Amino acid sequence: MGGATALTIRSLTERLKAEAYGLGFDAAGVARLGEPTTRAAFDAWLAAGHQASMAYLEGEGAARRRDSRLPHPGATHAVVVAASYGGRTPAGPVARYARGDDYHVVLRERVRELHGWLEREVGRPVNVRPYVDSGPILERDLAQRAGLGWVGKNTMLIVPGAGSHLFLASLFVDVALDEDAPFDADRCGTCTRCLDACPTGALPAPRVLDANRCISYLTIEHRGPIPPALREGVGGLLYGCDICNDVCPWTVKFARDTAFDAFRPRELFADTHDRAGTRALAREILMMTPADYAAAFRGSAIKRAKLWMLQRNACVVLGNVGTDEDLAVLEAMREHEHEIVREQAAWAVLQLSRGAV
Incomplete structure (x- = not known):
């Protein structure tokens, strides 16, 4: 100008x-x-x-x-x-x-x-x-x-x-x-x-x-x-x-x-505002395959975290707010290919077995 x-x-x-x-x-x-x-x-x-x-x-x-x-x-x-x-x-x-x-x-x-x-x-x-x-x-x-x-x-x-x-x-x-x-x-x-x-x-x-x-x-x-x-x-x-x-x-x-x-908010997060919804989302993430992860978070900032990182987080969340109903999926995570997820899952299982929640 x-x-x-x-x-x-x-x-x-x-x-x-x-x-x-x-x-x-x-x-x-x-x-x-x-x-x-x-x-x-x-x-x-x-x-x-x-x-x-x-x-x-x-x-x-x-x-x-x-x-x-x-x-x-x-x-x-x-x-x-x-x-x-x-x-x-x-x-x-x-x-x-x-x-x-x-x-x-x-x-x-x-x-x-x-x-x-x-x-x-x-x-x-x-x-x-x-x-x-x-x-x-x-x-x-x-x-x-x-x-x-x-x-x-x-x-x-x-x-x-x-x-x-x-x-x-x-x-x-x-x-x-x-x-x-x-x-x-x-x-x-x-x-x-x-x-x-x-x-x-x-x-x-x-x-x-x-x-x-x-x-x-x-x-x-x-x-x-x-x-x-x-x-x-x-x-x-x-x-x-x-x-x-x-x-x-x-x-x-x-x-x-x-x-x-x-x-x-995407539909995935529509009913996650209470403890039950949080647990359900954590379990869903733990059960995701790489293809599920890619589809669920396409075009989302959440892909900043890799799937194994979200699964690590989900194990910790269930260790804090989970119930006996979540033990099965956590036990499955103890066989995860990623060592960190396996360790976090073992911690969560121990938390729940101690009745920490």
Whole structure:
């Protein structure tokens, strides 16, 4: 936009954000790319080993996260958007964000629509790159700088009027835009409900998440056995965890239904919101063949975890919330081809035989 005035830049930015809201996003803002305000905290987090086995957060991945101008050379600004994935649906064994279609695909397509609109408005090709939880970016820092909300004590971005059950996405562009003021207020106050509620102690301090103890990490990213000391804390959670979101007063009050049909729960998760439903889902996963797994989770973010990992999780869940009726399938898992599943199944059988539940 050669010769663009502040007025035309402001108008373009306002219309761009209006387009984002029209596409179904719950919040939108603009930030200039550069060094994140949380760089020192990020480095301290890495130094403490809180990233667990997620090596992609280290080395070159860490270097790129220390300056958001690095991932996509030439980009100067980021349009940051947030989309609800349905925080009003009941809690269950699968985290809400994973019950529908893969958010990476759904939101990337929607952000590309925003790209197309921008190119039509400025009348030239725009050098862009969309990011949906897929690049070396400190996304919550960028969202806070774009004015969307603040990072709560549970390390989640909290958006006033929308809570924290939100996906974040961004569009890096080489177009001059009017930047939003950063959201500098901390509205958590003295509340520590999220820290107190975590069953595995993964929040040792406000805004510090120790992935080594986090149920989401243990059930999705972790490739080893779930540590014995943390298994009972996993409870009935098969994939991910919503606890620190669910207890947040801001989310309790302001969580929204999703505007995206693709994020609505699949039929597989329709009746899994009580103990019986959790047990039934765990048994179904344990009995899945690779073909069953591929069919059930086609186009789902749940495929981030391999079948044997889901079966490992299911053994732990049944060890925590199962009954004698689940012993047969657990005994069968003691012959599983994967050593970790065999060990977790043996633990679950022992739990049930001791009458621990």
